[in-house]
Amino acid sequence: MGRKLLLEHIDVPSIETFDVYRKNGGYRSVEKALKTMSPEEVVEEVKKANLKGRGGAGFPTGLKWSFLAKPEGVPRYLLCNADESEPGTFKDRYLMEKIPHLLIEGMIVSSYALGSNLSYIYIRGEYMWVLEILEKAIAEAYAKGFLGKNILGSGFDLDLRVAPGGGAYICGEETALIESLEGKRGNPRIKPPFPAVKGLWGCPTVVNNVESLATVVPIINDGAEEYTKLGTDASNGTKLISACGNVTRGGVYEIELGISVEEFIYGDEWCRGIANNKKIKALVPGGSSVPILPAHLITKTAAGENRLMSYESLADGGFASGSMLGSGGFIVFDEDQCIVRNTWNFARFYAHESCGQCSPCREGTGWMEKVLHRLENGKGNMRDIELLADINKKIEGNTICPLGDAAAWPVAAAIRHFREEFEWHVTHPEDAVKGNYGLLKGITV
Amino acid sequence: MVKVTIDGIEVEVEAGTTVLNAARKIGGDVVPPAMCYYSKLEGSGGKCRTCLVEVAAGSANDPRPMPKLVASCSTPVQDGMVIKNKTSEKVHVNRGAVTEFLLINHPLDCPICDQAGECHLQDLGFEHGASGTRYEEERRTFDPIDIGNKIKLHMNRCILCYRCVMVANQLTDKRVHGVLGRGDHAEISTYISNAIDNDFSGNMIDVCPVGALTDKTFRFKSRVWFLKPMEASRSCTKCAGKAVVWMFGEEIYRVTARKDKYGEVEDNDGKPAWICNDCRFDHKNVSDWNIEGPRKINRHSVISANHYEKANPLENNTKKIK
Numbered sequence: 001m002g003r004k005l006l007l008e009h010i011d012v013p014s015i016e017t018f019d020v021y022r023k024n025g026g027y028r029s030v031e032k033a034l035k036t037m038s039p040e041e042v043v044e045e046v047k048k049a050n051l052k053g054r055g056g057a058g059f060p061t062g063l064k065w066s067f068l069a070k071p072e073g074v075p076r077y078l079l080c081n082a083d084e085s086e087p088g089t090f091k092d093r094y095l096m097e098k099i100p101h102l103l104i105e106g107m108i109v110s111s112y113a114l115g116s117n118l119s120y121i122y123i124r125g126e127y128m129w130v131l132e133i134l135e136k137a138i139a140e141a142y143a144k145g146f147l148g149k150n151i152l153g154s155g156f157d158l159d160l161r162v163a164p165g166g167g168a169y170i171c172g173e174e175t176a177l178i179e180s181l182e183g184k185r186g187n188p189r190i191k192p193p194f195p196a197v198k199g200l201w202g203c204p205t206v207v208n209n210v211e212s213l214a215t216v217v218p219i220i221n222d223g224a225e226e227y228t229k230l231g232t233d234a235s236n237g238t239k240l241i242s243a244c245g246n247v248t249r250g251g252v253y254e255i256e257l258g259i260s261v262e263e264f265i266y267g268d269e270w271c272r273g274i275a276n277n278k279k280i281k282a283l284v285p286g287g288s289s290v291p292i293l294p295a296h297l298i299t300k301t302a303a304g305e306n307r308l309m310s311y312e313s314l315a316d317g318g319f320a321s322g323s324m325l326g327s328g329g330f331i332v333f334d335e336d337q338c339i340v341r342n343t344w345n346f347a348r349f350y351a352h353e354s355c356g357q358c359s360p361c362r363e364g365t366g367w368m369e370k371v372l373h374r375l376e377n378g379k380g381n382m383r384d385i386e387l388l389a390d391i392n393k394k395i396e397g398n399t400i401c402p403l404g405d406a407a408a409w410p411v412a413a414a415i416r417h418f419r420e421e422f423e424w425h426v427t428h429p430e431d432a433v434k435g436n437y438g439l440l441k442g443i444t445v
Numbered sequence: 446m447v448k449v450t451i452d453g454i455e456v457e458v459e460a461g462t463t464v465l466n467a468a469r470k471i472g473g474d475v476v477p478p479a480m481c482y483y484s485k486l487e488g489s490g491g492k493c494r495t496c497l498v499e500v501a502a503g504s505a506n507d508p509r510p511m512p513k514l515v516a517s518c519s520t521p522v523q524d525g526m527v528i529k530n531k532t533s534e535k536v537h538v539n540r541g542a543v544t545e546f547l548l549i550n551h552p553l554d555c556p557i558c559d560q561a562g563e564c565h566l567q568d569l570g571f572e573h574g575a576s577g578t579r580y581e582e583e584r585r586t587f588d589p590i591d592i593g594n595k596i597k598l599h600m601n602r603c604i605l606c607y608r609c610v611m612v613a614n615q616l617t618d619k620r621v622h623g624v625l626g627r628g629d630h631a632e633i634s635t636y637i638s639n640a641i642d643n644d645f646s647g648n649m650i651d652v653c654p655v656g657a658l659t660d661k662t663f664r665f666k667s668r669v670w671f672l673k674p675m676e677a678s679r680s681c682t683k684c685a686g687k688a689v690v691w692m693f694g695e696e697i698y699r700v701t702a703r704k705d706k707y708g709e710v711e712d713n714d715g716k717p718a719w720i721c722n723d724c725r726f727d728h729k730n731v732s733d734w735n736i737e738g739p740r741k742i743n744r745h746s747v748i749s750a751n752h753y754e755k756a757n758p759l760e761n762n763t764k765k766i767k
Contacts, residue, residue, distance in 0.1 A: 170627075185623070190490065190491035192520075192521070354627060355627055356628045356631030357492050357607075358494050359493050360494055362546075362628055362629050363546035364546055365628065365629070366628060366630075370582040394539065394543075394546070397513040398513075398514060398542070398543065399494070400491060400492070
């Protein structure tokens, strides 16, 4: 049983209420930080913990915090990005739903570290019931003196508000989130300037993922040294993984970074193997944007080493034979799944969610979706496969925000690893409509 | 002042200048094309991605190259920065790609489009486009709609540069139009079909780089290259009254603002000389205007340049058209 930091008390009845949460050690980090540490010391501790952003990009949280501009007399803001909309990812929802005070606690400590007196949780519009849970928890925290004026007599004031989005994936991009929070159309901003200099209402702003902010709590409680004992050298601590697809037991798991992918998929404690005794065909380890891995690259890297659940091991081999840990949306495909259909499904999502601001993403995602739809329905030709590979090369890196890259990578990876299956869709159009290609021929797992 | 090198040409500009404006200071063909950037409109740029350039060296302090191409219209120069525009193969390839993206849903209706001859997308297509299309799908289509009684919107032709939205935001007092929807189905629209009635709304037509917004008082009257552009002025209480009238014989066919070689409205006394709707739509008699003389149109378009040069016999420095 791996050690749990975030979900340790998840099964305690009524843990969503303040009193039960407090009895189980809640809000200790607020007391410790506000009474015994300076804001700089909190930032330093998070930096030392080597916490990588849990939203998907994996940017070091402490480093992000240290970039925050601190001009005199200008307010600073901390925003929590709870606009979790990546297909396959539902870890933040689980955390907020089950143990809302953990996020609030993390936000108080982080706001203190950054000097934010007004912080927001920007939550996706579809999570309306979670918003209610959070608001109830926030009201409790206000009543107990953990939010509001002069928290615990420390002289630190903090107001915390929850703002719902309208349900657009793009609003999870930090500058689009800021635009949306300001009441505008959620279009990503042109960078520079970065939010750390000019963010919400033109003021310095930090945007962090739910899980990143929650992880600040154990880091402050136990100290960075204790925290970094968990995980591997480059990936410290634990990570929430939302496992879905054709596994026997899907759900949200907290793993210590560095356990093997094989153990995670087949271990009794975790996913318990592929459902219905089928064989695994492919894996998307970190949410729909990351490259898909074919069966022979899931448990072993191209170099033959064991593939681990860590930032560095999942990325081993680059995009040629690796993928990314991403947001932890762990999607497993069994032998009955059609890769072309799935790639089309992802492409359809990105075409629908592209904000339409910059040309490569607006036109390119729609184009890819149409071509993939044709291929899947047996109306493609060999030219289309080359065309797709070319379109995604032309989108990648040329857009305002990473949505273009996120749309391009899964298509590129699917063609890279499953070209035979795409070609089969062209050569066997009728079979492609009726049936499924199955496992790649000639590759044993 | 900082020094920056663009395609091997060094130029000194003020700190904070964008790469695009530094290139414009040099002029000529090192200037990247810009479909959405408009210096007179605050916050414009960054969207169309046609002005992407390669940064071969970030600055004198940190001479590493940048991994991705950057939008020159929204990237500030650094001292010692080295930019490659027309000398970069990567820029050439990706600008071609952006051109292709802009054209896949754009109708091929130049023969009946009023913008033909002065269309930035036509120019871009001529310089960077492929001879054929790889797009086999159905194009997205919209019905043309009226934006007020003087402006027609052909959303099919729109490239979503947002310039007209910014005109509405920054020049008119009450904005009732913006962008609806997302992705390739995003559209410029008046909010729930509210018509725009404002003295300066006509400037949307001038800033539109394509034929999405056209002047209903001029639609289908003439091809622009058959008209003679003349600088003209009148005393107007709403605007500076400095415009270009487009004549055929003794008749004025249309009135536009005075635009420079980048398609941007010129300054008058330090302020952009936007013209009001009275001047643009309601004064089409020669007697309304004081005609000052022929207007030199310095545009890169082959289609327009050829005819405009002929239309200006007083100008002697005819450039050889390649």
